[in-house]
Amino acid sequence: MSKAAAADTLLASYNDTASVDRVFQANRGEIAALIVEPIAGNMGVVPPADGFLRSLRELCDADGALLVFDEVISGFRAGSGGAQAWASVRPDLTCLGKIIGGGLPVGAYGGRTDLMDLVSPAGPVYQAGTLSGNPLSVAAGLAMLRHLVAHPELYDQLEVRAAQLTAWIPPGVTSNRVGSMFTFFLSPDRVTDWESAKKCDTIRFGKFFHFMLERGVYLAPSQFEAAFLSTAHSEEDIRCTVAAAQEFFHA
Numbered sequence: 001m002s003k004a005a006a007a008d009t010l011l012a013s014y015n016d017t018a019s020v021d022r023v024f025q026a027n028r029g030e031i032a033a034l035i036v037e038p039i040a041g042n043m044g045v046v047p048p049a050d051g052f053l054r055s056l057r058e059l060c061d062a063d064g065a066l067l068v069f070d071e072v073i074s075g076f077r078a079g080s081g082g083a084q085a086w087a088s089v090r091p092d093l094t095c096l097g098k099i100i101g102g103g104l105p106v107g108a109y110g111g112r113t114d115l116m117d118l119v120s121p122a123g124p125v126y127q128a129g130t131l132s133g134n135p136l137s138v139a140a141g142l143a144m145l146r147h148l149v150a151h152p153e154l155y156d157q158l159e160v161r162a163a164q165l166t167a168w169i170p171p172g173v174t175s176n177r178v179g180s181m182f183t184f185f186l187s188p189d190r191v192t193d194w195e196s197a198k199k200c201d202t203i204r205f206g207k208f209f210h211f212m213l214e215r216g217v218y219l220a221p222s223q224f225e226a227a228f229l230s231t232a233h234s235e236e237d238i239r240c241t242v243a244a245a246q247e248f249f250h251a
Helices: 003-007 017-026 052-063 082-087 135-150 153-165 202-214 235-250
Strands: 033-036 066-070 093-096 108-111 174-178 181-185
Touching: 017 052, 033 052, 052 066, 052 082, 066 082, 082 093, 153 181, 153 235, 202 235
Parallel strands: 033 066, 066 093
Antiparallel strands: 093 108, 174 181
16 A cells, blocks of 8 residues: 555444544544445454444445445355345445456456446546456356356355354354355454454464365465355365364364
């Protein structure tokens, strides 16, 4: 992030409506947009507290700011409609990442018609990128979207298998999960924000990661990364993963 962008950025705490409200109160009419991961993934998976996203929508509406959802992680993982459909809160703009291209390098954003009409060639806001409209990525993305539309039952399959994967949790470990997104936190306490995530035993998680890797299970190497299931994961994959994790914690 450039110094200029950083200088114009205000920070508030995830899952803390009061901290967001304080920022708005101190900067009335000066906030252009509130940007948030609706389901946090950059500290491990941390779901929004009840009413948190709706409170953000209300604060933005009251102050005339845009609500922007970063769904690079949660888009098409929390469900076909992303976190916004899961939480029933509609943002003004949404950012999506390579999941819409089946893993190929592609990104997208979309939102309200009046905002999108401002983007070139319809409007004065110029937007371009090296891979904009890349035919391979776009073809892969269209194929992925058509497959999800044709097979909505895939999300039920992911829900069942993800629930099986996170049901084994022993004492001293907690798990957060939304749909196919999950994180094992090596902490006995519930993780609801960055402060509680920081209390996790990162040294022990490193040992857990290497133990699982030696048994053929490749987890994210950081305690603060989200993990995902895909439809390629079988019931046998889930069983083997749970068995290996139980072996580590029993030892």
